Amino acid sequence: MTTLPRNPGWKLLAMLALFLAVMVWYSISREDRYIELFYFPAPGKREPCLQGEAEKMVSKLFGNYSREQPFFLQLKDYFWVKTPSLYELPYGTKGSEDLLLRVLAITSYSIPESIQSLKCRRCVVVGNGHRLRNSSLGEAINKYDVVIRLNSAPVAGYEQDVGSKTTMRLFYPESAHFNPKVEDNPDTLLVLVAFKAMDFHWIESILSDKKRVRKGFWKQPPLIWDVNPKQIRILNPFYMEIAADKLLSLPIQQPHKIKQKPTTGLLAITLALHLCDLVHIAGFGYPDAHQKKQSIHYYEYITLKSMMWSGHNVSQEALAIKRMLEIGAVKNLTYF
Ligand SMILES: *[C@@H]1O[C@H](CO)[C@@H](O)[C@H](O)[C@H]1NC(C)=O
Numbered sequence: 001m002t003t004l005p006r007n008p009g010w011k012l013l014a015m016l017a018l019f020l021a022v023m024v025w026y027s028i029s030r031e032d033r034y035i036e037l038f039y040f041p042a043p044g045k046r047e048p049c050l051q052g053e054a055e056k057m058v059s060k061l062f063g064n065y066s067r068e069q070p071f072f073l074q075l076k077d078y079f080w081v082k083t084p085s086l087y088e089l090p091y092g093t094k095g096s097e098d099l100l101l102r103v104l105a106i107t108s109y110s111i112p113e114s115i116q117s118l119k120c121r122r123c124v125v126v127g128n129g130h131r132l133r134n135s136s137l138g139e140a141i142n143k144y145d146v147v148i149r150l151n152s153a154p155v156a157g158y159e160q161d162v163g164s165k166t167t168m169r170l171f172y173p174e175s176a177h178f179n180p181k182v183e184d185n186p187d188t189l190l191v192l193v194a195f196k197a198m199d200f201h202w203i204e205s206i207l208s209d210k211k212r213v214r215k216g217f218w219k220q221p222p223l224i225w226d227v228n229p230k231q232i233r234i235l236n237p238f239y240m241e242i243a244a245d246k247l248l249s250l251p252i253q254q255p256h257k258i259k260q261k262p263t264t265g266l267l268a269i270t271l272a273l274h275l276c277d278l279v280h281i282a283g284f285g286y287p288d289a290h291q292k293k294q295s296i297h298y299y300e301y302i303t304l305k306s307m308m309w310s311g312h313n314v315s316q317e318a319l320a321i322k323r324m325l326e327i328g329a330v331k332n333l334t335y336f
């Protein structure tokens, strides 16, 4: 009987070949993962991005939801096939369908090709917190693929600290006191977060130049708002629902007025975790309770006291964000 000479060199070569093949496959299929494997931090380099990373965190935080929920509401869901919603605003569209239909007829729902086509989406959610003051984060913020801003947060005059790029801005009528032509880019998506049916009424009256409605808001929204209807999107209330339910354990079906609801900031993080592969946050967090005179925003002087009747529980939200930081779902660019 003869045995073939066993040459350990063959084994080694075969393994090397296999390793090389895997490398090549990686570089073709996932450009960003390849970069990650050979990543050496260098000044000015962008964060490595791992495709699907946030998605894994999403199931940890929100349970087994798929990414199939659209980000923005679209006409066909309310026109051709009426999609029944379980909840009323802000967690669903039950009872507001007719108003919504009129708004969806004049706005859009698409996600820009520049975001769609990215293999790996690096996102930053820029909060309005005072911690952005003198942070010099502007340049770093501008480098993300998607920059999400909140409410009336100004950019003009604060570029050094908050950057100038805005991919999306989440707002509601009472927080729409900013000039989109000054604070946003021509292609910024202005994402309406609807809390009540009147919010659809307001956006319709602004975009179609109909008679303005003045009653039914807790603060007068702008009566004139210079914006291109093609920039407007209507956020799917699903994201408000899961932020309230899964992150804050708030009751979704409340018999009368909604007493507590997530802030736009927490909502934006929820959206980003579903839209992006990597989510960083900057300018989140409030001063400690004993710092009564400390401002909470980077652009105006208002204190924690103003949050008292806002319907937001900031300490509970802080716990939710801490948890997201702990499990690595998001990373903070400013102290949290
Ligand atoms: C969620 O999905 C994952 C993978 O599909 C599965 O392993 C896990 O058990 C599911 N969790 C729940 C709570 O259904």
Ligand SMILES: *[C@@H]1O[C@H](CO)[C@@H](O)[C@H](O)[C@H]1NC(C)=O
Residues within 6 Å of the ligand: 133, 134
């Ligand atoms: C920001 O920097 C300026 C100039 O150095 C300083 O006067 C100001 O107090 C700083 N503001 C904060 C909030 O640190």
Ligand SMILES: *[C@@H]1O[C@H](CO)[C@@H](O)[C@H](O)[C@H]1NC(C)=O
Residues within 6 Å of the ligand: 313, 314, 315, 316, 319
């Ligand atoms: C806010 O959340 C904290 C922490 O979960 C809780 O202890 C507190 O009772 C809540 N406050 C209100 C007004 O619900």
Ligand SMILES: *[C@@H]1O[C@H](CO)[C@@H](O)[C@H](O)[C@H]1NC(C)=O
Residues within 6 Å of the ligand: 332, 333, 334, 335, 336
């Ligand atoms: C993130 O927050 C932690 C505290 O929670 C802080 O130690 C760390 O410095 C922060 N990271 C940055 C980049 O500010």
